[in-house]
Amino acid sequence: MSRPILLAKDVNLAFGGVIAADHINFELNEGERLAVIGQNGAGKTTFINICTGYLKPTSGQIFFNGTDITGKTPRSIVRLGLGRSFQLPQLFVEHTVQECLEIAAAARNGNLSILKSLSASVDRHEIIETMELVGLRDKANEIAGALPEGHKKLLDVAMALMLRPKLIIMDEPTSGVSSEDKHDLMALVMQALEERKVTSWFVEHDVDIVSKYATRVAAWISGKIAADGSPDEVLKNLQVRKEVLGDLTC
Numbered sequence: 001m002s003r004p005i006l007l008a009k010d011v012n013l014a015f016g017g018v019i020a021a022d023h024i025n026f027e028l029n030e031g032e033r034l035a036v037i038g039q040n041g042a043g044k045t046t047f048i049n050i051c052t053g054y055l056k057p058t059s060g061q062i063f064f065n066g067t068d069i070t071g072k073t074p075r076s077i078v079r080l081g082l083g084r085s086f087q088l089p090q091l092f093v094e095h096t097v098q099e100c101l102e103i104a105a106a107a108r109n110g111n112l113s114i115l116k117s118l119s120a121s122v123d124r125h126e127i128i129e130t131m132e133l134v135g136l137r138d139k140a141n142e143i144a145g146a147l148p149e150g151h152k153k154l155l156d157v158a159m160a161l162m163l164r165p166k167l168i169i170m171d172e173p174t175s176g177v178s179s180e181d182k183h184d185l186m187a188l189v190m191q192a193l194e195e196r197k198v199t200s201w202f203v204e205h206d207v208d209i210v211s212k213y214a215t216r217v218a219a220w221i222s223g224k225i226a227a228d229g230s231p232d233e234v235l236k237n238l239q240v241r242k243e244v245l246g247d248l249t250c
């Protein structure tokens with residue numbers, strides 16, 4: 001039986017006169033793969049920032065796994081098991097793929113110290129297994145900053161996985177990746193998340209990706225959730241077709 005892993009209760013946030021989160025009530029259940037769609041500026045990233053502690057809502061509450069996380073720091077929210085990957089991957093660009101994962105593992109274990117050798121303080125099996133999971137095993141010794149965009153995205157997700165999250169929120173995991181490579185990237189990411197039993201939520205503009213990989217879709221319009229349901233239902237919704245997907249025939 002699924003239960004809410006994330007719950008938002010009447011969440012609001014304005015930047016001056018811009019209402020970026022407008023009375024958002026939202027529930028995400030364990031095991032769901034949610035795609036969030038919406039035009040630029042609709043408030044998708046703002047809501048992610050609120051849920052992950054990067055922004056504090058003006059009012060309202062966020063619960064993760066039953067714990068009120070409203071206003072908690074990003075670091076403490078990650079420690080509770082809510083991971084995140086970014087539109088622009090946040091990597092240790094001068095380090096190798098393997099070292100990036102070692103740093104993430106050491107940070108999780110509280111072992112990040114200049115006095116300790118990184119590779120000595122982390123579980124080597126876990127690092128190798130995670131690189132294999134996202135298809136980066138043969139890139140272990142490559143410098144993160146020099147990887148192609150798709151591999152950077154995979155590494156960002158792999159680093160989030162090292163923190164052993166229960167939920168991972170991915171802000172545009174396929175942005176900057178060619179349309180030919182997007183499907184391979186999402187297939188790898190989704191398979192990895194499934195294997196680790198991680199609930200997921202991703203922001204995506206490509207309708208084919210949304211239809212193929214999401215079990216549920218939420219459409220954001222002007223800081224509000226305008227439609228929420230199965231991919232088929234939401235992608236056929238007239239307001240979504242007109243205002244989110246730019247379908248001029250509606």
Ligand SMILES: Nc1ncnc2c1ncn2[C@@H]1O[C@H](COP(=O)(O)OP(=O)(O)OP(=O)(O)O)[C@@H](O)[C@H]1O
Binds near residue numbers: 018020038
């Ligand atoms: N730090 C900020 N200061 C002022 N205004 C902001 C800030 N962050 C976001 N906004 C505004 O809030 C609104 C929602 O922005 P947000 O980035 O959440 O949209 P989005 O749906 O994620 O867009 P995109 O698809 O372009 O990333 C926009 O009008 C944006 O300009």
